[in-house]
Amino acid sequence: MRRRGWYLLLVLPFIGTLIPPLYNHAAPTLFGMPFFYWYQLAWVLVTAGLLGIVVLMTRDGRV
């Protein structure tokens, strides 16, 4: 089942959010918000997008 490969996309949010030294700083700010805050909020949207892709691409296959 090659479709299962899409699930690997779901590893990205874990890497992106669970290593705080990657994003624990102030610059660059967005709308006055330090990077620490808007970066993590952005991951909410990115993760929703990744989940959307995985759900669409694996529609018939069973896990």
Place this chain on the structure above:
Amino acid sequence: MSSAALILGVSVTGVTALGFIAARWGGANLRDLEQWALGGRSFGTIVSWFLLGGDLYTAYTFVAVPALVYGVGALGFFAVPYATIAYPIALIVLSKFWTIARDRGYVTTADFVRDRYNDRALEIAIALTGVVAALPYIALQLVGMRAVFSQFSTLGAMHAFPALTVAFVLLAAYTYTSGLRAPAMIAFVKDTLIYVTVIAAVTVIPARLGGWGHVFSLSAAALAARPKPSSIFLGPPQYFTYATMAFGSALSLFIYPHSITSVLAARSREVIRRNAALLPIYSLLLGLLALLGYCALAAGISTKDTTSVVPQLFARFFPNWFVGVADAAIAIGALVPAAIMSIGAANLFASNVFREFSLQRSQVETVIAKRLTLAICAVALLFIFFVPVPYAIDFQLLGGALMLQIFPAFVLGLWTRWFHPKALLAGWACGLIASCAMAYAGGFSANYSLHAFGGTLTGFIALYSLALNLAVSAVLTLLLKRGTT
């Protein structure tokens, strides 16, 4: 009576009526456990989205997280990565569980554990864990409601208790009557009010405080000036704490009985999968609400009772009638999950603990489950009278540490039959004992400082005890298997 109090009162009365009307939704026979507890497993994508959103985003989101950010700064923001990575986990675990549960007619996680391992002691252990972990989470909902009601009492928090008790008795009554259909219907009202309130709050409040840049610099100064200073950024020793709190919470979110109850109410596996991608919209709300903790700091709100931070902020910046709307959003936002939590816990008790002592299913179980809902609400109410914790969120975090101990038996069990049930039971027991011991040693803080290899690692209790649980389960399985061959 102020217009805010009037609007809050009318809203709570309105959703109570809705809760009783919900019994007629779909014309189902509510004496059947699947109808009462799971809404007949009939909810589509949209109803499930509102129900799950109403169920998972609770007083934790509206009150406890902003309070923590207000109290300790950046560390409190762990709830955002938590509410992000919970969904990839949900997609994989829940779509698998939903399929098995539908095929075999399971109502709870312990139903699955019973069939997989054929071990009654393990089934009862799993069920009791869910019941016990649900109680502090329901108590957290009450803390949220108390924060709202005490705004309207000039004499302070103690005088909010009559209002709190009345609201909770009504909740128990309509949940008893209508089952899961009541919170499902009320969730539409709740989620609408929440979206309106949060959008209004993040548009109005930061602008009135001179923009986000100003909010953050004032917050940084206020946190640094505290007797126990903190920061809007993490200190390097907090990295591990932050990551383990986010990961541990995310692992436990979808094994709570209230999550399972709402998930099993979905009509199809595809409904669950779609919702895994659609529900993170609520997590964005959670993040914005967390930042209201900083708005409160910037606005100079000073209080010992951190749970009242968000209601106080609303009272300061919104016109009186809208304060009523916003407070109704918080109060109803606490009622919906409290109802589902008591249903989920009652299901576990009726199906997996009592059932082991009687052979009849359905009608008798439904009666027991309904009565238990009332009992669970009563116990949760006592909880907040007698268990003081510094931050409301500790209720949820310590409950999560207990909840996570079913992970090896339940989640790993979805994919493998390798573990021996007695080994899982021993691992579960070690995990629970370790969680309680660490919580006790740390003065009921959710994090524990582990001293090893010459250093100190402060992390979420739930993950430490899960690691112990997994190790014990694996080693004992190896030993028991060697003994039998």
